[in-house]
Amino acid sequence: MSEESVDGARRARPGRGRRPAAEVREAVLTAAAAQLFEGGLAAVTFEKVAARAGASKMTLYKWWPTPGSLAFDAYFHAVEATLAFPDTGGIERDLRTQLHAFVGLLTGSAGPVIAELVGAAQSDAVLAEAFAQTYTRPRRLLAVQTLQTAQRRAQIRPDVDPEVVVDQLWGACYHRLLLPDQPLSLDFADALLANLLRGIRA
CATH class of the missing domain: 1.10.10.60 (Homeodomain-like)
Incomplete structure (x- = not known):
């Protein structure tokens, strides 16, 4: 020192x-x-x-x-501003903006880090809880609240389950990060969103 x-x-x-x-x-x-x-x-x-x-x-x-719980806390602290949800009044624009930021994060220097954190959490209960409490639960809640706001604005159907939409969009990005048989890109994010919106629009 x-x-x-x-x-x-x-x-x-x-x-x-x-x-x-x-x-x-x-x-x-x-x-x-x-x-x-x-x-x-x-x-x-x-x-x-x-x-x-x-x-x-x-x-x-x-x-x-x-140290693992500190690492998870530090990761979220570092990326929180990047992954903030905008609120422009249009759900498609807001989802696209956030997905682009998320994919940009995963395809940059943070990608290997988040992959390592996810992997480590599978075999360590303390790390898994820290990861969930610090990162995944707050991120999921923020996304769900954004979708619920869009439902109140009659932008997406009231019978749509926001939790499932979160898994469809962000889960697909994690899938390509962790199982990289196909590229994770902005084009992929746009295709995900286009396919999804055909089914959930009001």
């Missing part, structure tokens, strides 16, 4: 009053995301992240039960 990192860690130790908790947490999540995108899940350790963030390892242990 460098002298600068040591000094930063001292400043971040509980009780010193040098940095607000929110600032320390932001620094930790940013550092963990950088570790994750640079080296994958194995690169996210409390020691490495604490050194990079100028924080105390004890602070990380207090906030996250495992």
